[in-house]
Each structure stands twice: as C-alpha cells, then as structure tokens.
Amino acid sequence: MRKFKYLLLFSSILLIFLSACNANKTTEKTPIKIAEVTRSLFYAPQYVAIEQGFFEEEGLDVELQTTWGGDKTMTALLSDGADVALVGSETSIYVYAQDSKDYAINFAQLTQTDGTFLVAKEPKPDFKWDDLKGSTFLGQRKGGMPQMVGEFVLKKHDIDPHADLNLLQNVDFANIPGAFVSGDAEYVQLFEPTASIFEKEGKGHIIASFGEESGHVPYTVFMAKQSFIDDNEGAIKSFTKAVYKAQQWVQEQSAEKIAEVIQPYFEDTELDMLAASIDRYKNQGSFATDPILDEEEWNNLKNIMNEAGELPADVPYAELVNTKFAEEVINN
Structure with a gap:
C-alpha cells in the first residue's frame, strides 16, 4: 500500500513537471534583435509596439538597441549583431551598390515623410x-x-x-x-x-x-538580410503584424495617450512637449498607417537621392522591397 502511495505521488509530480515543460514550450518566444538608427520620437509606433505588448502577442521577444548612425546600424545588421534594422531605405541602396551578396530587404515601412x-x-x-x-x-x-x-x-x-x-x-x-x-x-x-x-x-x-x-518617401523602414527573411518567414510576418497593430493604434489614439505610452523612452522630455510633437507628426501624416512601402514612394526616394548626387545605382523596386508580409497582414 505504501509503495502504491509513493508511486502515485511520483506520478503526480512527474505529470506536473511535464505539464510545466509543455507550458514553457508553448509560451516560448522567438528572440528578435532590433537596431534603431537613433532614438527618435519620430519612431513612436515602434515604441508603442513594444510597450503595448504587440510584439509579445505575436510570439516575439524583441531586444532594442540604438546604434546611432546609418553606417553603424547597417554594420550591426550585416554582421548579425541585429536581426532587423530600423533605418532609412537609402542605406539598403548603398549596400546593394557595394555588390553585397546578402542584401538588406525593406519589408515594413514605419515613417512616410521626412521628420x-x-x-x-x-x-x-x-x-x-x-x-x-x-x-x-x-x-x-x-x-x-x-x-x-x-x-x-x-x-x-x-x-x-x-x-x-x-x-x-x-x-x-x-x-x-x-x-x-x-x-x-x-x-x-x-x-x-x-x-x-x-x-x-x-x-x-x-x-x-x-x-x-x-511628399511621401520611405524615410524609416524595418529591413533584414535576405538570408534572415528566408530562414525566418514566420517571425518576419509576426513582426510585421505587430508593427501594423501599432500603426493602427497610433492612428486611432490621441497624441496625449501616445505620449504617455512612449514617455519611458524620452524621460528628459516633458509629457506636454511629447504630445505636441506627436501631434505635429500626426497632422502632417508622418507616421505610416500600414507597413507597405509602395513603388511611388521608392521612386521618390531615388529621385531625392539623385538630386543630391548620392544615388549609386538605379535599383529596381522589386529588388530591395518585399511587401509580401505587409500585404498578408493587412488582408488578413
């Protein structure tokens, strides 16, 4: 009888342990390292996605680092110091022109005007x-x-x-x-x-x-190496979905509410000043309302670069822009 009790106790403990293991497996999140080119109020939807738990809802555990400059940001991305970069689309063109074998692909737009x-x-x-x-x-x-x-x-x-x-x-x-x-x-x-x-x-x-x-231009975009996208399509789609949730949330909420959510990223700035700045960006349509980078925006970018004498190559839209994930997210 005593052996049976011990066996029953052992079975119960084992069942609890296995249940805990299964629970951990189901709640395990995919880590994603983001490198942002600078810390900017202009990137409010990204901070909203983090603070409102949109990335977490999509099964992602994001780690945000500020890399302070386009060159440093792309170096972090290309050297696998980051999985995703938030940076201007022009940097993907610069990398492409250097005959990179693993291009940086623009897959989700965050801002659509100069800031x-x-x-x-x-x-x-x-x-x-x-x-x-x-x-x-x-x-x-x-x-x-x-x-x-x-x-x-x-x-x-x-x-x-x-x-x-x-x-x-x-x-x-x-x-x-x-x-x-x-x-x-x-x-x-x-x-x-x-x-x-x-x-x-x-x-x-x-x-x-x-x-x-x-006018509209893909000013700040989430990009990843082609190899990373190929190996992590599910994570990229989840990432894009979280970004889209944040974009819609920012579109619907007041500047004051957005300021309250993202204030931890700008502790030295008063709340009313954050709200006034967000309102200015919202009024001029700087925050993209969806993650699609369209061809007209891409051509405007190339025109701007060409006018500045900085366009190293006339890169086709289809070469460096992937809207597959953004379109799937929006349509579903």
Missing part, C-alpha cells in the same frame, strides 16, 4: 524660402536622408544649397542642436521634440516642414 523642420534663430512671421539665400545654414550629414531631403526641398524652391547658402555639414548629428544654439547659423534642420523644445525655450522658431514639402 525634420526648418528652424530659424529669429522669428520669421512672413517667411519665404528666398529668405534663406545668403544665410548660414546648419545642415545634416552628407548622404543621409535629412540632408538629401533638405537639398531636394531647397532646389524645389530654386535654391542651390551649395552656391546660395553657407552650408555647414561638419557637425555630428547628436551635436547639431547645441551647435545651432552656440554658433552663427541662422537656420537649421531639427527633428522633434528638439524643434518644439527650442521654440518653447526661445532658442529657435519653427517656420517650415521638410516633410510637408518633400
């Missing part, structure tokens, strides 16, 4: 683009999307950025705001929330939007 604003040191209530001629303009890094879009918009208004301006491009991205405040530049391109913070503190005045001027 910078033209900020002046002095108020310009009657601003005209011609006012820039002869001025000192603190620009962005040569070959990066902010600078290329900036030049594209200036040329659209018959301004030659290299002949009509004193164009400064010798300041690192992270130091541009400080250099504008302490230097002689009269104008600068700034992202949010820095642009709004400067306006609130009287350090500058927002007078135009490069996003509104340049």
Whole structure:
C-alpha cells in the first residue's frame, strides 16, 4: 500500500513537471534583435509596439538597441549583431551598390515623410524660402536622408544649397542642436521634440516642414538580410503584424495617450512637449498607417537621392522591397 502511495505521488509530480515543460514550450518566444538608427520620437509606433505588448502577442521577444548612425546600424545588421534594422531605405541602396551578396530587404515601412523642420534663430512671421539665400545654414550629414531631403526641398524652391547658402555639414548629428544654439547659423534642420523644445525655450522658431514639402518617401523602414527573411518567414510576418497593430493604434489614439505610452523612452522630455510633437507628426501624416512601402514612394526616394548626387545605382523596386508580409497582414 505504501509503495502504491509513493508511486502515485511520483506520478503526480512527474505529470506536473511535464505539464510545466509543455507550458514553457508553448509560451516560448522567438528572440528578435532590433537596431534603431537613433532614438527618435519620430519612431513612436515602434515604441508603442513594444510597450503595448504587440510584439509579445505575436510570439516575439524583441531586444532594442540604438546604434546611432546609418553606417553603424547597417554594420550591426550585416554582421548579425541585429536581426532587423530600423533605418532609412537609402542605406539598403548603398549596400546593394557595394555588390553585397546578402542584401538588406525593406519589408515594413514605419515613417512616410521626412521628420525634420526648418528652424530659424529669429522669428520669421512672413517667411519665404528666398529668405534663406545668403544665410548660414546648419545642415545634416552628407548622404543621409535629412540632408538629401533638405537639398531636394531647397532646389524645389530654386535654391542651390551649395552656391546660395553657407552650408555647414561638419557637425555630428547628436551635436547639431547645441551647435545651432552656440554658433552663427541662422537656420537649421531639427527633428522633434528638439524643434518644439527650442521654440518653447526661445532658442529657435519653427517656420517650415521638410516633410510637408518633400511628399511621401520611405524615410524609416524595418529591413533584414535576405538570408534572415528566408530562414525566418514566420517571425518576419509576426513582426510585421505587430508593427501594423501599432500603426493602427497610433492612428486611432490621441497624441496625449501616445505620449504617455512612449514617455519611458524620452524621460528628459516633458509629457506636454511629447504630445505636441506627436501631434505635429500626426497632422502632417508622418507616421505610416500600414507597413507597405509602395513603388511611388521608392521612386521618390531615388529621385531625392539623385538630386543630391548620392544615388549609386538605379535599383529596381522589386529588388530591395518585399511587401509580401505587409500585404498578408493587412488582408488578413
């Protein structure tokens, strides 16, 4: 009788152990390492996807790292330091032009306009683009999307950025705001929330939007190496679905609610300033409402790069863009 009790106890313990093991198997999540090119309010839907648990709902365990620069971000992706990169689509073209054997493929778009604003040191209530001629303009890094879009918009208004301006491009991205405040530049391109913070503190005045001027472009996109996509189609589809959930959530929610959710990523910025900046981006349609990068946007990107003299090759849309997962997610 005693042996039977022990056997029964052992069987119960074994059953509990096996049940726990099976539960762990069913809840095991696929790890995905994301490298973002910078920490930016412009990427609000990505932080929403993390904080609202959309990646987790899709069975993914994401690890986010900020790699601070397009070159570093692509190095992380190509060397397997990251599985997915959030960076400008132009970087995939640069990699392709270097005869890479394992291309970076754009599979889910996050932002669809430029995210910078033209900020002046002095108020310009009657601003005209011609006012820039002869001025000192603190620009962005040569070959990066902010600078290329900036030049594209200036040329659209018959301004030659290299002949009509004193164009400064010798300041690192992270130091541009400080250099504008302490230097002689009269104008600068700034992202949010820095642009709004400067306006609130009287350090500058927002007078135009490069996003509104340049039209839709695949400004920031999730991309992965072709080999990773081939080996992890299920994870890529789940990733895209989580991004789409976040995009729809951002579209439906108020700027104040979005600011509350993503504030942990911007602890040094006041909540009302975050909300004001998000509202500015929402109003100009900067956040993509779905993850599809369409061909018209791709062609606009190449046109902008070509105008800046930075297009190394005329890469066909079908070569570096994969909308299969985005289309499946939206249709289902």
